[in-house]
Amino acid sequence: MSEENNLTGTKVMVIDDSNTIRRSAEIFLLKSGCEVILAEDGFDAMAKITDYQPDIIFVDIMMPRLDGYQTTMLIKKNPRFKHTPVIMLSSKDGLFDRARGRMVGSDEYLTKPFTKDSLLEAVRKHTTARSGA
Template structure:
């Protein structure tokens, strides 16, 4: 799982982010100021940085600018946090190389969704291009699913739902987790959306949707792809 560096001088924010990120399986590093953050990046090589704008001594703008001037860190994903809401701060942060911007107070769920989106975009092209689970083949580059030798057509959300389940087959995902991973922070619906998409997905990939061999329901918990 990815390593996330949280750079913030407020201890409650550090603890909030550390708790929520570790709960998702990320390894979390914490720095309280700019020099400590730059040292940690040099030594620990995090996969993404959550960077507060207002820091003592060296602010987030300067840290972001230094990282982008260094060819080693030009592509390091940076999500900037700030208590300010002025448009000029957002524009400056993005111009200096931040990949995304979130204003405090923020929802941890929203931040997690943005982190996942940035990490997906940062993945090298050499990563696994196909997931094979029994008679189920998922081509991640062509967005194609083949079941028992035949291609099936899925909607984008059905494909992403199947990809999430297949990436960690055997892992049980709650409906809230699937909502967050597939629909993201901008989604305003409820968990019934997940049930509807699972039902449609089963109709397309299962021999008998009433007795699924791939997508298993754990009553009161959620869903998983059978190992």
């Protein structure tokens, strides 16, 4: 249990049009001490990202209006967030999808349904790498 608590205070944004995915990610992250910002799609995320300045962002690929690729590209083009880790979430696990995610600047690719462990491991990996710990 104590190793989960090392995420205390980490600000995590979850962008997904599925309420179920947002809620399960939120529950996993809150239990490990993270602050969670939820967004329903890319537009919602872009409105919140400047206010909350998350440490790490999970973004679903298949969303209405702005998809995950467009959202990631917008985040990475912003000088303030260019170094913020962005992890793509998708039920598609194809090579093309992964490559396209890399092309727009994503740092990792998690396949849905994700587990609590894979979600927290991604947060741990990308936030400790940034802080130099």
